[in-house]
Amino acid sequence: MSDMNAFRDLATAWTAGGPGDPVRELAGRLSVRAVVLLEGLSDEAAVGALAARHGRDLAAEGVCVLPMGGAMNVGRFSALLGPRGLGLRLTGLCDERELGYYTRGWERAGAGSDGVFVCAADLEDELIRALGADRVTELVREQGEFRALRTFLRQPAQRGRPPQQQLRRFLGTKKGRKIRYGRVLVEALGGERVPEPLDRLLAGL
Numbered sequence: 001m002s003d004m005n006a007f008r009d010l011a012t013a014w015t016a017g018g019p020g021d022p023v024r025e026l027a028g029r030l031s032v033r034a035v036v037l038l039e040g041l042s043d044e045a046a047v048g049a050l051a052a053r054h055g056r057d058l059a060a061e062g063v064c065v066l067p068m069g070g071a072m073n074v075g076r077f078s079a080l081l082g083p084r085g086l087g088l089r090l091t092g093l094c095d096e097r098e099l100g101y102y103t104r105g106w107e108r109a110g111a112g113s114d115g116v117f118v119c120a121a122d123l124e125d126e127l128i129r130a131l132g133a134d135r136v137t138e139l140v141r142e143q144g145e146f147r148a149l150r151t152f153l154r155q156p157a158q159r160g161r162p163p164q165q166q167l168r169r170f171l172g173t174k175k176g177r178k179i180r181y182g183r184v185l186v187e188a189l190g191g192e193r194v195p196e197p198l199d200r201l202l203a204g205l
Helices: 002-015 021-030 041-053 071-081 096-109 123-131 133-142 146-153 163-171 177-188 196-203
Strands: 034-038 063-067 089-095 116-119
Touching: 002 021, 002 063, 002 071, 034 041, 034 071, 041 063, 041 123, 041 177, 041 196, 071 089, 071 096, 089 096, 089 196, 096 116, 116 123, 116 196, 123 133, 123 163, 123 177, 123 196, 133 146, 133 163, 133 177, 146 163, 163 177
Parallel strands: 034 063, 034 089, 089 116
Antiparallel strands: none
16 A cells, blocks of 8 residues: 555656656556546545445555545646556546536546546535435444534524535534545445445446
């Protein structure tokens, strides 16, 4: 895993203007065959947790899971790493509102239109709907954050909102919380409940 992390770091530096030769050399040494371009760290946590549930080591399979720090960066990453760059297969997960960035990035990279899996709102919304608001609330309690949730729900802006929307907003109110629950929510899923975009992403790797 540490070697794949090194590849990810070098690739990220390359998109910011760093050298490309070290990326090419390490890609060949690790037999990297595909890259999963994700918007952020919470998506990475969820994909990693789902792969672990299935007993898969994506790094050992030559798959680099790469959070880009925002969907607007997908053009640079796909151009350098995709078919017209490093020659890797591209796949990714994005929010519906960010699909345009991915579509344009894939087209410029010569990757066609396959391999982009779209969440209706975002991945947290997909996971909350899959588990149900009551189960997610239980998980918040198990994580020792039920008091923080109750305080949040007393805010005037949250009154009258559907529980699913309240929970989704709660996950984004503290730095690192979405990353933490990306793993927690996936680990709580039953096999039949895995959101379709996440399930199809892993199945296609």
